[in-house]
Amino acid sequence: MCARLGERRDAVAFRLEEFGFDADDLDLWAPAFEVLSAQATWVVGVIEDFDGGHVWELGYLYRQQTSVRDALWLLKRVYDDPEEQRAQYENGMAASHLATLESAVGERVVEWSILDELDSAVDRIP
Numbered sequence: 001m002c003a004r005l006g007e008r009r010d011a012v013a014f015r016l017e018e019f020g021f022d023a024d025d026l027d028l029w030a031p032a033f034e035v036l037s038a039q040a041t042w043v044v045g046v047i048e049d050f051d052g053g054h055v056w057e058l059g060y061l062y063r064q065q066t067s068v069r070d071a072l073w074l075l076k077r078v079y080d081d082p083e084e085q086r087a088q089y090e091n092g093m094a095a096s097h098l099a100t101l102e103s104a105v106g107e108r109v110v111e112w113s114i115l116d117e118l119d120s121a122v123d124r125i126p
Contacts, residue, residue, distance in 0.1 A: 001046050001075075004122055013044075037068040044125060047098065048077040049088035058097035073108045073125050074101065080113055 006013035016036075021028055037043050045061075061068065076098075079085040089095060102109045112121040 001044075001118070001122070004119065005044060005125075034068075037071065040071055042073055042125060043068055043071045044073045044075060046075045050091040050094045051088075058094050058101065061097070061101055069101070069104045072101070072105050073110065074105060075118070075121050075125075076102075076109055076111050078111045078113050 002013045002015055004013075005011060014036075016029060016032060019032060021032065045057075061072070077088075079088060089098075110121045110124050112118050
């Protein structure tokens with residue numbers, strides 16, 4: 001996804017991992033995100049599930065990053081099967097944070113369900 005966004009004219013797409021931060025640098029992730037977000041025209045969050053660090057990241061956006069919400073776009077995967085949807089997004093805290101962010105960004109939540117739809121979802125981001 002990062003490469004797809006980076007192919008756009010006048011775009012630079014990256015992931016924080018590309019800056020060489022590792023688990024020992026956890027205290028640098030939030031300040032780095034703040035600095036980079038402040039310089040960005042758009043910040044794109046791609047959400048497929050709540051596996052991994054998403055709870056922390058969503059909580060950070062929910063609690064601390066009110067300014068980035070103005071630049072935030074969410075590409076949210078939805079699953080056709082309700083059981084699969086529940087299995088992928090089963091975390092009450094993360095679900096609460098995501099619901100608040102979705103409400104805050106409004107029409108900048110773009111849903112997709114299969115990889116073939118992801119490219120057209122990306123095309124909706126200016």
